[in-house]
Amino acid sequence: MLTNSELTDFVNKISLESFNRTFKHKAFWNSRLRTTGGRFFPKDGHLDFNPKFAEHPDFVKIILHELCHYHLYYAHAGYKHENRDFKILLQQVGGSRHAPALTPRKINYLYSCENCGQEYPRQRKIDTRKYRCGKCRGKLKRVIRKV
Ligand SMILES: [Zn+2]
Ligand SMILES: [Zn+2]
Structure with missing residues (x-):
């Protein structure tokens, strides 16, 4: 799994590719997150990600979702789930609407x-x-x- 600083670099890479904007804050793994894939903290601008989704095929979509909150917040636009700005931007970049379901590891x-x-x-x-x-x-x- 990536370290927190590698995760931050990865989020920035996605941010540049999909939003053409720099991610200027930090990203952290937070194992206390249960079913949510990630979380944006407007207080200090950091993002938390759930390590359970680290290997998930839709992990990039979770990052895109959190970056929608992030960039809209700093653009003083509607950055919450119910806001139109959020819904439109999320659709444009192809972020996930909800955290994808975790499939339990199959033991063969x-x-x-x-x-x-x-x-x-x-x-x-x-x-x-x-x-x-x-x-x-x-x-x-x-x-x-x-x-
Ligand atoms: Zn969200
Ligand atoms: Zn033994």
Whole structure:
């Protein structure tokens, strides 16, 4: 995952590409956000992003959404969800209207260590000849295979 300063650079890149404007404040990961993807703080201009969405395919759309709040606020335009300015700009840049639903990670395979019993749920098949237990370096065996 990106660091806070890399995240800030990334938000600025999106801002320049989609709004032709610099993002002059800071962006932070905030793991206390639950279902919202991000939040704009008019008090000091910073943006918070939910780390649970970091790998989500629609993460850029969440950034676009927060940048709509941000740029409209500094342009003294209607920067809130119910404002017309917000709705129009959001549509123009293709930001998400709501935080996308988080799909729970699907577990297809379960491995366990023959030595210590540590379990390793995985989405993808792993090569048990190559990978060993992270705790004791023991051999892994496949317990479940669901497709
Ligand atoms: Zn919003
Ligand atoms: Zn082990």
